[in-house]
Amino acid sequence: MGRTEVEQALHLAKQQFQRALMAKNSQNLEEAHRLFLEAAENLLIAASLSPALLQASREALAEQLIAEAQSLRKMQRLTPLERKPAQVESGEENDREIPWLIHERPDVRFADVAGLEEVKEQIRLKLLYPFTHPELAETYGIQAGGGLLLYGPPGTGKTLIARAIAGEIEAAFFAIKPSEIMSQWVGVAEQNLARLFDEARQYPLSVIFIDEMEALAPRRRGSASTVMARVVPQLLAELDGFEKATNPVLVIGATNEPWAIDHAILRPGRLDRLIYVPPPDCSARLKILRMNLKEDLLAPDCDLFDFARRTEGFSGADVTALARQVRELVFTQAVATGQPRLITARDLAQVLGNMRPSIQSKDLALYEKFAQERQNALRA
Numbered sequence: 001m002g003r004t005e006v007e008q009a010l011h012l013a014k015q016q017f018q019r020a021l022m023a024k025n026s027q028n029l030e031e032a033h034r035l036f037l038e039a040a041e042n043l044l045i046a047a048s049l050s051p052a053l054l055q056a057s058r059e060a061l062a063e064q065l066i067a068e069a070q071s072l073r074k075m076q077r078l079t080p081l082e083r084k085p086a087q088v089e090s091g092e093e094n095d096r097e098i099p100w101l102i103h104e105r106p107d108v109r110f111a112d113v114a115g116l117e118e119v120k121e122q123i124r125l126k127l128l129y130p131f132t133h134p135e136l137a138e139t140y141g142i143q144a145g146g147g148l149l150l151y152g153p154p155g156t157g158k159t160l161i162a163r164a165i166a167g168e169i170e171a172a173f174f175a176i177k178p179s180e181i182m183s184q185w186v187g188v189a190e191q192n193l194a195r196l197f198d199e200a201r202q203y204p205l206s207v208i209f210i211d212e213m214e215a216l217a218p219r220r221r222g223s224a225s226t227v228m229a230r231v232v233p234q235l236l237a238e239l240d241g242f243e244k245a246t247n248p249v250l251v252i253g254a255t256n257e258p259w260a261i262d263h264a265i266l267r268p269g270r271l272d273r274l275i276y277v278p279p280p281d282c283s284a285r286l287k288i289l290r291m292n293l294k295e296d297l298l299a300p301d302c303d304l305f306d307f308a309r310r311t312e313g314f315s316g317a318d319v320t321a322l323a324r325q326v327r328e329l330v331f332t333q334a335v336a337t338g339q340p341r342l343i344t345a346r347d348l349a350q351v352l353g354n355m356r357p358s359i360q361s362k363d364l365a366l367y368e369k370f371a372q373e374r375q376n377a378l379r380a
Contacts, residue, residue: 006049013042014335017065021328024072033072040065043335050338057340064331103172103199103206106163113157113164114291114316115284119277123148123165126273127250131169131205145248147239147270149213151258152277152367153359155317158254159211161277165252166207174200175209178216182231190234197238200249213253213271214260232262239270259370276371279359282308285319292323299342307348313357325351 020035040062047058110120130137130144137144150158159175166173174196181192200206210216217232239251253271255261265271280288286308293304311319326347334340 006046009042009046009049010335010338013039013046014332016042017332017335020068029072033069036065036069036072040069046338054338057334058338061331061334061340103174105170106167106173108160108163108167110164110168113160114287115280116157116161116277119161119275122275123161126275127165128168131248145250146273147251147253148273148275149253149255149258149261149266149271150275150277151255151370153279153315153363154256155315155358156277156279157316158277159209160316162207162209162252162254165250166209169205169207171250172200172203172206173209174206175211177211178213181216189231193231193234193238197249201247203247205248207250207252209252209254211254213255213265214257217262217265218260219262232264236264236270239265259366274374276367278367279313279364280316280319282312284316285311285314288316288319289323292320293326293343297327297343299344301345302343302348303345306345307352310352311357313359313361314355315357315359318355318358322348322351322355325355 016035016039020032020039023029023032023035043058043062043065047055047062050058113120124132127146127148130142134144136142150161152158162175163173165171176196181196182189196208200208217235251271253261253265258274266274286305289304289308298304307322311322314322326343329351330341330343330347
C-alpha cells in the first residue's frame with residue numbers, strides 16, 4: 001500500500017513539475033509558483049513514505065522546488081500604489097477603468113549585472129554621479145535626473161540594468177510597456193502618460209522605465225497614426241519638465257531599434273544620453289553561468305570556462321536559458337528516478353547542441369552603423 005502511494009505522489013510531482021515549467025516559460029508566474037509548491041508537497045509526501053536512503057534525496061528535491069517557487073514570487077511586482085483607478089469618458093459616454101501602475105524598490109545592484117563594466121561606468125558618469133555626489137553637483141549646477149536610452153540586441157540585459165540603476169540610488173521603480181499606455185479612446189493615452197509622470201513625482205526619487213520605446217515614440221514622419229501624433233508631443237512635454245520637477249525623475253528607455261525612435265525624443269534635455277548594451281563577452285558569459293549553476297551541483301568534468309568560450313555570440317538571455325534548460329534536464333531525470341545527480345559536461349553539451357544564438361552578426365552591424373551616425377550627427 002505504501003509503495004503505491006509513493007508511486008502516485010511521485011507521478012503527481014512529475015506532472016506538476018512539467019506543467020510548472022510550461023507556465024514559467026509562458027511567463028505565467030503565478031501559476032508556475034502554485035505548481036512548483038504542489039510538486040514539492042507531493043515529493044514531501046513521497047519522502048515521508050520512502051526508505052531512509054531515498055527520503056533525504058526526495059526531501060532535497062522538494063526543497064529545490066520550494067526555492068524555485070520563492071524565486072518566482074520575488075520576480076513578480078510588489079506593492080500596488082494606493083490609488084483608485086481613474087475613469088475616462090468616451091465620446092459615447094461610456095466609462096472605462098484604466099488599470100493603474102505598480103511600483104517597487106528593486107534590490108538589484110550593478111554587482112548583480114554580469115559584465116558590461118563599460119556600460120555601468122558610462123551610466124555612473126552620465127546619470128548617477130549627481131545623486132552620489134550631490135554637493136559637487138550643486139556647485140557646478142548639475143541637475144539630477146534626466147533621460148537615458150539603452151539600446152542593443154534583445155536579451156542583453158537592458159531591463160536588468162534599469163532595475164539596477166533604481167537599486168543603486170534606492171529609487172521607486174515604475175516599469176511600463178507601450179501597450180499599458182496606449183488606448184483606442186481619444187485623449188486617454190496622453191492622460192495615461194501624464195498620470196505616470198505625476199505619480200512618479202510624488203516620490204523623493206523615482207525611475208520610470210519604458211520598454212520598447214520605439215513603439216511609444218516612433219518616427220512621426222510618414223506615420224498615419226493619429227494617436228502617435230498626439231502621444232509623442234505629450235511625452236516630449238513630460239520630458240521637458242525635468243528641470244521644473246521638485247523631486248528628481250529618471251526616465252530610462254530601452255529599445256532594440258534605436259533608429260525607429262522619433263528624433264525629437266533624443267534631443268538634449270530629453271533622452272539624450274544613449275548607451276549601447278552589447279552582447280556579453282566571455283568573462284561575462286562565464287559569470288552568468290556561475291550565477292545560474294551552483295558549484296556544488298557541477299560534476300568535476302564540468303568546465304564552465306570552456307562553455308563560456310563555446311557560447312560566443314550568445315546574448316545574456318541565451319546563456320541564462322542554457323543554464324536553466326540544463327538544470328531542468330537533470331532535475332526532471334532526478335524526479336523520475338528519485339535519485340539526484342550532478343550536472344555533467346555532457347548535459348551542458350547536449351543542451352548547447354540544440355541552441356543557436358539569438359543575435360545575428362548582421363544585426364550587430366546595424367547597431368554599429370547607428371552609433372557611428374549618432375556620433376557624426378553630434379559633431380556636425
